[in-house]
Amino acid sequence: MSTFHLNLSLMTPGHFRGAWRLPGRDPLAWVDVNRYRELARIAEEAKIHAVFLGDSPGLGGSIAAHPESGLEPTVLFADVLAGTKHLGAIATSSSTYNSPYNLARRYLALDHVTGGRSAFNVVTTFAPHSAAAFGYPTAPEKAQRYRRADEFARVVLSLWDGWDDGAVVGDPVSGRFVDPSRIERVEHEGEFFRVSGALSVPPSPQRRPVLVQAGGSPGGLELAANWADVVFTAGQDLNEAVAFRADTKRRAAEAGRDPGQILTSLGVIVLVADTDEEVRRRIDELVNTTDLQAAATGVAAQLGLEADTLDPDSLITIEALESAPHPPASAGFFRSTRALIAAGPRTVRDLVTRSGGGAGHRLLAGTPEQIADNLEGWFRAGAADGFTIMPADTAVDFEGFARQVVPLLQSRGLFQQDYAGTTLRENLGLAPLVPGTDRQRATAHPTTNAKEG
Amino acid sequence: MTGTIQLLALLGDLPARLAAGDPDLVRPLASVTGTLGAALVAGAEGRPARHDPAALATALSVRLPGWPVVSFSDGRGDHPYNTARRFLSVDHLSGGRSGVLFQTGGARAQHTAERIQVVRALWNSWPLDSLVADRDTGVYAHTDEIREIDHQGADFRVHGALNTPSSIQGEPVSLWHVSTAEELDAAHGLVDLVVLDDPDLLHRWRASEAEARPGLVAAGIVHGGEAAAELVSVSTTAELFEAVATLPPAPLPPGLPAGEHGRAAPTLRALFGLPPRSFDLSSKPLAFGASRA
Numbered sequence: 001m002s003t004f005h006l007n008l009s010l011m012t013p014g015h016f017r018g019a020w021r022l023p024g025r026d027p028l029a030w031v032d033v034n035r036y037r038e039l040a041r042i043a044e045e046a047k048i049h050a051v052f053l054g055d056s057p058g059l060g061g062s063i064a065a066h067p068e069s070g071l072e073p074t075v076l077f078a079d080v081l082a083g084t085k086h087l088g089a090i091a092t093s094s095s096t097y098n099s100p101y102n103l104a105r106r107y108l109a110l111d112h113v114t115g116g117r118s119a120f121n122v123v124t125t126f127a128p129h130s131a132a133a134f135g136y137p138t139a140p141e142k143a144q145r146y147r148r149a150d151e152f153a154r155v156v157l158s159l160w161d162g163w164d165d166g167a168v169v170g171d172p173v174s175g176r177f178v179d180p181s182r183i184e185r186v187e188h189e190g191e192f193f194r195v196s197g198a199l200s201v202p203p204s205p206q207r208r209p210v211l212v213q214a215g216g217s218p219g220g221l222e223l224a225a226n227w228a229d230v231v232f233t234a235g236q237d238l239n240e241a242v243a244f245r246a247d248t249k250r251r252a253a254e255a256g257r258d259p260g261q262i263l264t265s266l267g268v269i270v271l272v273a274d275t276d277e278e279v280r281r282r283i284d285e286l287v288n289t290t291d292l293q294a295a296a297t298g299v300a301a302q303l304g305l306e307a308d309t310l311d312p313d314s315l316i317t318i319e320a321l322e323s324a325p326h327p328p329a330s331a332g333f334f335r336s337t338r339a340l341i342a343a344g345p346r347t348v349r350d351l352v353t354r355s356g357g358g359a360g361h362r363l364l365a366g367t368p369e370q371i372a373d374n375l376e377g378w379f380r381a382g383a384a385d386g387f388t389i390m391p392a393d394t395a396v397d398f399e400g401f402a403r404q405v406v407p408l409l410q411s412r413g414l415f416q417q418d419y420a421g422t423t424l425r426e427n428l429g430l431a432p433l434v435p436g437t438d439r440q441r442a443t444a445h446p447t448t449n450a451k452e453g
Numbered sequence: 454m455t456g457t458i459q460l461l462a463l464l465g466d467l468p469a470r471l472a473a474g475d476p477d478l479v480r481p482l483a484s485v486t487g488t489l490g491a492a493l494v495a496g497a498e499g500r501p502a503r504h505d506p507a508a509l510a511t512a513l514s515v516r517l518p519g520w521p522v523v524s525f526s527d528g529r530g531d532h533p534y535n536t537a538r539r540f541l542s543v544d545h546l547s548g549g550r551s552g553v554l555f556q557t558g559g560a561r562a563q564h565t566a567e568r569i570q571v572v573r574a575l576w577n578s579w580p581l582d583s584l585v586a587d588r589d590t591g592v593y594a595h596t597d598e599i600r601e602i603d604h605q606g607a608d609f610r611v612h613g614a615l616n617t618p619s620s621i622q623g624e625p626v627s628l629w630h631v632s633t634a635e636e637l638d639a640a641h642g643l644v645d646l647v648v649l650d651d652p653d654l655l656h657r658w659r660a661s662e663a664e665a666r667p668g669l670v671a672a673g674i675v676h677g678g679e680a681a682a683e684l685v686s687v688s689t690t691a692e693l694f695e696a697v698a699t700l701p702p703a704p705l706p707p708g709l710p711a712g713e714h715g716r717a718a719p720t721l722r723a724l725f726g727l728p729p730r731s732f733d734l735s736s737k738p739l740a741f742g743a744s745r746a
Contacts, residue, residue: 020586020593027586027593031618033546057534059579059616061741063594069616072535075542078511082474099530102505109508113472133534135610201504291591 003415004379005049005386005428007090007265008402010039012394015269015356017066018289019393029395030067033079039398040080043087046402047416049427050088050119051080052232052388054214057097058130065291074110081114088117088424090212090230094125095152096145097134101195103152104159107209108201116205116423120156121212121232122223124149126329142327146219151190153211153227154442158186160208161439162198184439206423207433212265216332225251226441229430230263232388234332234361236354237339241266241383244335256441261431266384268375269356271365271392272400279365286392287353296348302360303337304328312352315345333360356392363392371401372408379414456701458682458724460523460670462494465688468504472512479516481694487718489700492521494554494684507539514547519718521550523628527558533568534611537575540625541617549622549720554648555629557636566639567606569629573643574602576624577732578614578740596741600734614740622720623729628670641665645727648672648684668725681725 012030013019020027029035043051053073062068073091081089091110093103103120111118124145131139139145167182188195213220213228224231231248235241249259271286273279292312300307303316304324310316318341328334337360340346346354356363364374375387391397409415420427463471471478471493495513496506510524524543526536544551553572557565583598604611630648631637637654640647642665649655650672658669659679671680687693703719722729 018591021588021591023588028584031545057538057613057616059599059614059740061596063599063616064596064741065591066593071545071617072539072542075507075511075539075546078508079515079546082512082515097532098535099532102530102535106505106508109505112504113508113512129613133611133613134532135612289591 002413004375004384005263005265006406006409006415007050007052007386007388008043008048008398009052009054009388009390010036010394010398011054011390012036013067014286014393014395014397015361015390016286016289016392017062017068018291019286019395020066021289022285022393022395025393025395031070033071033076036076036080037083039394040084040087042399042402044084046406047410047418048087048402048406049386050090050117050424051077052090052121053077053092054121054123055092055094056123056125056127056130057094058127058133060127060129062294065294074106077118078110078113081117086117086419086422086427088119088210088427089114090119090121090210090232092121092123092214094130095122095149096125096140097130098152100152100155100193101159101197101199104156105199105201107156108160108199108204111204111206111209112201116207116425119210119212119230119424121214122149122153123214124220142217143219146215146217146223148192149219149223150226151192153223155186155188155190155193155195157208157211157227157438157442158188159195159199160203161433161436161442162186163202164435168202184436203435206425207435208438210424210428210430214332216330216335218331220331221248221251224248224262225255225257228262229425230265230428232265232267234336235266235383236336236360236362237343238378238381238383240336240339241378242381245382245384258431263385263428263430265386265388266378267361267388267390269361269363269390269392270371270397270401270405271356271363272368272371272397272404273365274367276367279367282393282396283353283363283365287349290352292349292352295352299348299351301329302333304334310348312349313347315347316341316351317345318342330360336360336362356390361390365392368400368404368408371405372412372414375405375409376412376414456490457678457680458490458492459696459700460492460494460682460684461693461696462497462684462686463693464497464686467687467690467693468495468509468513471516472504472509474516478690478693482517482520482697485697485700486517486519488703489697490703490724491697491700492523492550492552492721492724493517494523494525496525497686507543510540510543510551511546514543514551518548519550521552521718521721521724522547523552523554523626523721525554525556527556528560528565528568529558533571533609534575534613534615536568537572537615538617540572541576541615541620544620544622544625545617548718549620549722550718552626552628552721555627555644557630557632562633562635562639564608565629565636566643567608569627569643570606571602571604571609571611573624573627573732574604574734574737575611575613575615576619577734578602579616579618581619581621584618597739599740600737601740602734603737622722624732626721626725626727629667630672637661640667643667645722645725645731646670646681650674668727
């Protein structure tokens, strides 16, 4: 494929969570639906494939310093997509804290009200405050969360694929509304769920929401290989991202799928400015809004290091990383950060800068030309099928990317001048779904064995 | 015209047509936005196939900005944390013009009561005005205003504060369609309004002198003008417009130019004269301790 997809994150105030502190920013933009509607229109003008929102239930103590997840994404996207015609939306929900029937029904409703432009990004959610919100003393261990996610995906895909083409008869003369023989019930009994029945809604214009997966642990990679249309991933190092993409496609092929039907979308935090000097000034400004001691604690947890051993200027070596006392909170971010540290020790301050606030994704800061060059280079090297662009400061960089970088990518023939179709699936270049295929795979595929998360 | 607020439960193909933006429905309803003492009720049982009520309520509030929307919630298989978050999000999108009509859905009265208790406690756990966003100190929220709901009941254990802050009307209007005396008793102090369709329960409601007695929504029963609202089902365009033609006016916000009425439509709590955030959590622990410097 000669062009790549672009998704654009709506995370507000930005990937640097402290960006609300800068002058002129609306600190409540994060719960202002009018602002999200405006961002969606900007994204659609730029022919962006989809807007994206991560999500995690439960309120954490970091709210004292900055917003995290706020409005529930399926509700928010049902609203913001009503003001657009082609733009897709990737909402995130937890397989650990939802039941599959309700979630399948809710996302299929979202897919109907958006005319087939939605995607479900399945995450397993490790935050302790999420577990507490749902009555658990701690989050279930990772291997268990991924066994549940696998079973969750099977049930959801089977439910979405329950109605064959032609199940809706709608014959006013005979009064026959639906042909029940063309609706396949799900009869599922597994480790986590017992589901018997079918959804009350027929397939959507793209049959079902696109399935996105975003975890880099062994369980996450297997989940992606089996079920994901799009894999959202972090990559700090070009070679490592190339290897990840090749490995993802190889795993999908081993699971009996066409490797062309699984796309990787590389997360990149973008900061756009007109001159090198302005780029440096804005990086400094955003790093200064960050509580570096809190970031050090976060980085320690991400990497499995003792929280109280790090301060902003501690050097983290590859040796320290490899003898970390705890398992990393996020395997994907560990992998991408490890690749960075392998090239030489880094301070927390440096990691926070390079990962746009410390969450692990790569910061790409530059002029529009520099950003376009960099994305072109990574794409041509085979690092990704597309990018999920995460604005460093959403108030500035969302529009900056859409209006200044996208036209350069279009003029280079790397990005679409217009939408290819009407559904997200078509626009991503994914093949149409054949009725019955998901159901067959979801019920026939051998059950995943418990693996070390 | 009764003067009583009307809740119009949309049946048949009306919800799907409104959600899809059918101009024959949207235009006449949009032209009276904010001027009437009425709300649309989404997600009632009906044919054809039912969509998820929160998705439907969202679509309705997008198509008809300013119109209050009440969502059915039967809670089957849905954890109250997720329920609370989704419907409070709808409340944000609708500009504080939403409500939730809880259904028992075959569950025990106490189970439903506990579910409502958890949802309302969560709605009240994180007040919007705790968001102070002080640029100089870097304090985004005063966490000493955020409460742990600390719920440990027969069916649910929920510790968190909600991660959606309260809305401009505080929280959605809460309604419970009660069908038994046990449910009616459990509704006291728990919801803003009860929906009654049984004259015997109406007697029981009248006899209750408790201060915590919820307001009354009459569904197809004769009441002596003491109902705050009436719930009526409409299945066709003709029924909908007939109902709309007889709706009472909304209270006019003071000092507003006539043409601006729709833009400044009252919140649903204001329409009912309900206080914002009436659920008391002051006995609950702080979610993150006292953090204010």
